[in-house]
Amino acid sequence: MRRGPLRRAGVLGVAGGLVAALTVGGGAVGETVPRLGLQPLWSDPDSLSHRRLAAHEAAGRTDLADALRPLAQAPTATWFTGDAPRERARALTAAAAAAGELPVLVAYDVPGRDCGSFSAGGAADEDAYLAWVRELAAGIGERPAVVVLEPDAVASAVTGCGTVPVRERLGLLRHAVEVLTALPATHVYVDAGHAGWVQDLPALAAALRAAGIDRAAGFALNVSNFQPTDATVAYGRRLSRLLGGAHFVVDTSRNGAGAPVTTGRDEDWCNPPGRRTGRLPSTLTGVDVVDAWLWVKRPGESDGSCRPGEPAAGEWFEEYALALVGV
Template structure:
């Protein structure tokens, strides 16, 4: 299951204490990369330079993210141990979940910041109408027209800059498992397909359509719906978003699904899967702030598998899944949980 994104702002000033701590610990801020190798076709105007083959993590690290802010707060209170733990999150690229109110301005600010740092923006679009079936992350666009306008705003905000977009966590799988009401299903497929096509009009945008996780709906059940939702026109699909399935299980699941949808590549969310899924208590709630979990493998494009395009931190580690197990509302910072994820990381 996925979580609601909070509305992100693209403030670019890292708190001074956190910056000093990152540098002292040997973690450089996301400065200019090595100039890219020459290419035969010039990049589109305004596009970010292509990363060099030697840069396995070309994505932007937001220096004003929640983890960086909380790390600065710990440093200001002389809690250096806690700050050191949060550096595991603050120093790595995590996805930016685009908010509902100012999609074009917000996306433009994020992609421009990434371009200035000679990096690529990693974005999540999560605003489909009737989102999350009224659960912890309920909401989304008011109707189909509002959603189309929102996606169009995001696309304009990306422009010709480099961006990877993960499109609508859970949206297809909630149709397949029956959670989304029948009267909304045909519209959902149409909106997803239209969103893929609109985003792919941008010359440097990569789109991955969400495809659930290894513990939910099987590949044979999902392949047809993904095709209805526009997977043929997308660059690939995303698995394990906001979930805890192991990388090995996610890879096996993705490879099975890929074989059913034309050999499409996929990305895996490894943000919190270091200890795999939680297997105690109510299975229906084991996706929501489960205890004992850990950060997973750091983001990289060097996965060792030609079908696995990247391991990414799509879910933002440290943000709550919802008001369960002592957590705040979905998308809000949950410091106790963030520290547990980092302590348990191997």
């Protein structure tokens, strides 16, 4: 995806989550029940990292299995892109509900997705997109879910994508928010880019309002990016104040070493070397306006074939996965 210029904490049970007092980004807040509840976050047993772990175990490669285990066991989001999403969403949310866990879904099918870059694609037109969103909503139904809505779509509209009319895109996102928030147990977070991208926060806030943030649970930051957590929380607080105290979630899947040095090239954000996993997923953040640390980007899955020999976006990239856990 285009990123602009550049211990299982996520599955704390009731006993571990009744009282928490953590300090992150300068704010200490006691929590009893987090905004998203005390359900553990969903760890998908069919993720690519789980499959690779199982393959290494079956082959007796215990060193590689042990190295990948933290990635496989951590709750991560499931991305929905193209194709009819109803049955997949139904199966995933049903499995998560049966396990007593809260799934995180990413809706990523907006027309003109990724401004034609490595993850280009999306629905053919507005009608096709709204039909796709309705199918996704039908699959989720009344079961609990978190939906991160359209990574990059708002931020790229603010900074200029060159391929999509801004008003139409934001209106389309607003319709998507309306459809998804009509579900009784779905929490929608509209993606808002990352702390190193849009610096005109009033413009970003206006775009988020046009995209329906008033009806959503809040916004999402740092999806598939590498900005440090403290800097992201500070950025999110400023944006939150412009939005009347809106809450947000932060993708910490690959920000443990901070952002790479930027040169202005796409490769700065596409599988950049030297990165590490960040805070483990959790709904207990200790920060008043942060509802969760999430692993929205699935560590170990490629950003795209940005260098010779690198896998296409979404495919397993084992060398990079091992690097993320320091191997």
